[in-house]
Amino acid sequence: MFGLQMPPVNAEFWAILGTLVLLEGLLSADNALVLAVMVRHLKGELQRKALAYGIGGAVVLRILGVLLASYILEYWWLRAFGAAYLAYLAISHFVKHRSTEDEASGQAKGRGFWATVVLLNLTDLAFSVDSILAGVALIPRGMPREQGLTIVVIGGIIGLILMRIAATVFLKLLNRYPAMDNVAYALVGWIAVKLGVETLEAAHEVYPSVPTFHMAPVLFWGVMAAIAVIGTFLATRKPAMTEDAAEAKAEDVVRSFDDTVADAADGRIDGR
Template identity: 40%
Template sequence: MFPSGANLLTVGLLVVLEAMLSADNALVMAVIVLGLPRALQKKALRQGLAGAFTSRIIATLLAVQLIAVLWVKLAGGVYLLYLAYSHFFSHGEPGERRRAKRAEPMFGLSAYWATVVRVEAINLMFSIDSILVAVAVSRVTWVVITGGILGLIAMRVIAAQLLKLVERYPPLVDGAFIIIAWIGIQLSIEYLDASGFISLEIPRTASLGLIVAIFAAAYIYARITGPVEHALDPAEEQATELLTDDRPA
């Protein structure tokens, strides 16, 4: 049986969304390993990201099952709305999480393995939003996992291009967070409908069409407003080199 057009479109949308949301997060994870000796940095990053792939699949499988639970729908919807609000209205120090700190032992682990675990944990934490969006957009397990994994691979393979893209064209990331807000609203409506508070069901085709429209509008707006120049600090430059260096560790 061949995948339907809607499923393939959903996979494509999830890949793009994952790439947009993960580009900056990948830079943060690369900065974390800068606290290790240079000879260990690339190895730690690759081991951390490899472990993150496994944990991502497990978390997605759990989310596919748990999203059917009403309170999980509500909690997920509220969380996504909070993320969108924070993106547009939070004015914290933008470079704080991109500052390299010296690697230290943790929970009985050496500094090296503590760093690997931190990379895995932060990757999973950063993945919560995209996992919630994926399971809200589609209940088909292979679609959710394929979209997420291909997005992560795209982020890893073309990290430098993605980083440059999201830094120079902020409306693309803004569009991703508008989609996150929409999915948060959708999950909240599904909760209210299932709980009997309202009678409203949003067709998945309509939701998918709106997501495509938001992506298109963000792209057009980004092209109209033009690129924004952004100078990388030394830590960001080192982190970008780590992400794009394909030589063996």
């Protein structure tokens, strides 16, 4: 349907896929945690009903995000927007002092059911855009569009799977080491730099007066590895809670998702 083509399975492919797994895992865990926090102020069955809309929105928006990715890969000015957005995302994360969980709780508190549902889906939209743009930015500029889109699709599928299957693992990691969020967004910031450089290259071909630069793959992946290794070392030096407490908190969020899916399957999602 989208003209997908499997790219060569080489070292670069596995490096891109591995980065996507890390980013999708952390961002999906963040997404799951935020959705669970944002419905806490609702009463009884309304929590599960709102959460169901949130989960459904996440699925739909990921699909729409993949459709958007096909255009971003084709037009350089859309890539420029993507680079600017990813840079804003990384900068705003480090400028803010409140955690994602605290921010989500503050935004949702006092809102009614439908206002909460709308906010949940806006949150899903933000996380979907984050993940899809990160996937697009990792695609080498010289890679055929069909191959690049295939990798983005794989990343989107991974994100949906990780939102539930590996949610406990990544939520436990974020609960125990909250600073791992910083590693993810530092990677996003460096990915934004790469996408920005490639955007200038593409713009230079259309408008020769635009200055152009080139980032060697070894430089990009070398800095990515340094951020991941050094960032993880620093983030894991001081655990925020015990391993058991982190696991219990993660399982509580995942249990909410499981209850929602079970209710949807037997028709009780509206509390009947």
